[in-house]
Amino acid sequence: MGKNDPVKEKAQVKVTKARGGTAVSAKEFLTLKRPKGDLLLEIGREQVSVTSLDRIYWPDEKLTKFDLLCYYLKITDFIMPFLKDRPAILQRYPRGIKAPMFFQQDLESAPAFINTARLVNQEGRQLDYAVYTTTASLLHFVNLGTIEQHQWHSTVKHLDKPDWIAIDLDPKRAPWENVLQVALVVKEVADEIGLCAFPKTSGSSGIHIYFPLKPTNEYEKVAEFAKLLAGEVARRAPKIATVERTIAKRKSTQVYVDWMQNARGKSLASVFTARAKAKATVSMPLTWKQVERGVKITDFTITNAPDLLNKKGDPWATFFDKRQKLKFD
Template sequence: MSARAVRLTHPERLLWPGDGLTKGDLYNYFGAVAGAMLPHVRDRPISMQRFRGSVQEGGFFQKEIPRGAPDWLDRVAVGKHGGSVCHLLANSREALQWLGQQGCVTPHVFPRRADRLDRPDRLVIDLDPTLEDFGAVRRAALACGDALRDRGLEPFAMVTGSRGVHVVAPLKRTRDVEDVLAWSRGLAEELAAAHPDALTTAFRKEKRDDRIYVDVARNGPAQTVVAPYAPRARAHAPVATPLRWEELHDDALRPDGWTMRTVLDRLDELGGDPWSDIAAAARPLPR
């Protein structure tokens, strides 16, 4: 047996009972999707959304890597007030499968890499709708893309597997977390001012009316974002799925349109990950 072999226990445990999907299916999915997923999680501290029963029974978030985790797993200490938290780095197929063994349905990652945790390399705009109107979300994502391009950045889009879209701009690591957060807040305010009937930066839901929340908080310190190709704890096991930008024009696009059972076929049909060149598109954050 390999020194990195992951022992899978209770593979029959149902995580998505309504869909017949088990812990073994999650483990196998992480192994199969690793080629596409690893470039987007490698060297990024992970916060684990874990489930000891089914996703309907509810889970919990865990930042600290559990005691007894194999020595071969990469990890990094992230400072916090009064100490530090030791996070997992999922840098191999076996590490992803270890997440499956832990019942980690959804890994969430830092938009920064472990060697320079103070310098983000991805700027994330989370478009969170109030209404079930995904056409409006697609239009908002396209507007975000235009605004980022106007400022010299290259946008990428991902349906979240939940209700919204993430628009992501890869960055050269020239600015610190607070600079990136402040810049993204300024961009969000400008977008909301340009589209006052459609977009808002109001944190409180009662102040949003029917508008889409332009959430840039994930660019702040110690914040995480759902990892590309991560399953979600929702019916049918939808997956956070990177898009080709032009897919935002497709009226048939859905935020939860690909699942653990279908996203691998999508990768085969596309000939690989639509975000495979995201790192090469990194630009300095403009001042």
């Protein structure tokens, strides 16, 4: 068994019981007006304890935990295919975006409907990772203060074999227009080698570009491919793109083409996730025409994204239908 392989014995996670209280359906929950305190949210056969619903998460926008839960309820059909059966890296903001955040990878307790995967980390410690399975699991993690969803690039069934490549276009000091232009260079390279690419806003400062894969290659091979792809993008557009990791060595016009997140246990902010950023932005899937025309990070927030998706459709609807094999010629 490899150092990072899942351990066969059952995860040592204490099962917690749902708190008592008034139970409401998802439909009823969405009609509530600024609720306070705690409730039980019925999602299918599960009851999710949702607490401190009036807690402010985005002070400037006066958006609460309730607003965040409503957002995820509204977009669950869009986001769950990208979360389901993947280990979660929980970034918890229990007091909102302007209070301290902490990471949680090792679950000590959880309701019975939360699945876990016991994995051994690089230091040899056994950790019980939370696993996304259903809308109830997602909402439980959100209730813990997990504003953003960060999942592995692979599922528990194929832990060592990612089913997408993720390229992060990180501007730092570079202008936003350069980010858009570098994204189009990524598409140009992808088109030439016959790969289908899907862009999204990061919801923070850049653009993420994903390539759906069949889970046939291990992380090392996928990372090697991503490195070559990023290097070709930087070679074609050296004035605005770079693979230089050291910020001080980059030109102010250069966007960092980051391929290094394609490693086991690493993650980027999920497509459709809310971000713990000003204006409550989300990581929004885009069409390439939108990239060509120009979009802004702040065009998409938890208040308008559900309506936009319902009215204009999901640009990533065919993502998993487009899974492809990498060619190492």
